[in-house]
Amino acid sequence: MEGSESEAIFDSLNLNPQLFINETLNTVDDLLNDAFDFYLREASTLLKIEGTDRSRDLTKGVNYIRNMIQSSLDKRLAMWEKYCLRHCFTVPEGFSLPKNDELPGCCSMVQDTLSDPNVDAELDSLRDKLTLVGEESDKLNSELKELERQSASSGHCTGLISEALQFYEDTSVHDMFQEMVQTATELRVKMQKLKTRQVEGMEHARAKRVYNSLTDYFTVNQEKGLSNAKLDDLQEFLAELK
Numbered sequence: 001m002e003g004s005e006s007e008a009i010f011d012s013l014n015l016n017p018q019l020f021i022n023e024t025l026n027t028v029d030d031l032l033n034d035a036f037d038f039y040l041r042e043a044s045t046l047l048k049i050e051g052t053d054r055s056r057d058l059t060k061g062v063n064y065i066r067n068m069i070q071s072s073l074d075k076r077l078a079m080w081e082k083y084c085l086r087h088c089f090t091v092p093e094g095f096s097l098p099k100n101d102e103l104p105g106c107c108s109m110v111q112d113t114l115s116d117p118n119v120d121a122e123l124d125s126l127r128d129k130l131t132l133v134g135e136e137s138d139k140l141n142s143e144l145k146e147l148e149r150q151s152a153s154s155g156h157c158t159g160l161i162s163e164a165l166q167f168y169e170d171t172s173v174h175d176m177f178q179e180m181v182q183t184a185t186e187l188r189v190k191m192q193k194l195k196t197r198q199v200e201g202m203e204h205a206r207a208k209r210v211y212n213s214l215t216d217y218f219t220v221n222q223e224k225g226l227s228n229a230k231l232d233d234l235q236e237f238l239a240e241l242k
Contacts, residue, residue, distance in 0.1 A: 017089035036066045
């Protein structure tokens with residue numbers, strides 16, 4: 001387009017198609033860089049790996065994806081730039097700007113067209129339709145986000161239930177339960193044996209105490225004997241046994 005008739009015409013109108021294309025390409029680059037920078041920050045925050053070796057691996061992976069997308073996008077934008085310069089910003093052959101003395105009439109026609117009430121009515125109708133479409137779009141987006149939230153919540157609950165079922169279906173849980181039952185049975189048997197030994201010990205201690213008491217009594221009262229013992233002595237002996 002450089003040095004062509006189209007360039008001369010656009011220059012006469014103080015228009016620069018190449019500047020427009022360059023600004024568009026720069027805007028796309030800025031949007032792509034901002035998007036991947038935001039993605040990297042959010043991923044690092046969610047994974048809690050900032051300042052670690054995994055953070056460097058994440059940065060390397062994101063940069064690889066960014067370069068791959070950037071390369072493909074650059075090729076497509078280069079094709080778009082050529083198409084614009086060859087077709088969108090090229091005036092038909094033989095086109096010429098109106099002379100200065102023709103401009104007032106041309107401007108008058110444009111002014112009449114802009115002031116046409118039918119055109120104003122159509123523009124107002126289009127604005128109203130665009131407003132309604134925008135409202136419907138916002139409503140649909142809100143409903144879509146709500147459905148996505150419900151779907152995510154449902155999926156999370158389903159995952160938890162599946163994990164719980166898998167845990168209880170695992171054979172190791174059954175083995176653990178059987179081991180607990182066996183341990184409880186063994187503990188019950190040991191407690192019963194201990195209780196039996198305690199009772200036998202108490203009986204043995206009581207028998208020993210009776211034996212010692214009888215021995216002490218007959219040692220002190222050798223002449224009287226048990227048949228000649230007085231009632232008071234027997235009661236005193238029984239009180240000592242208690």
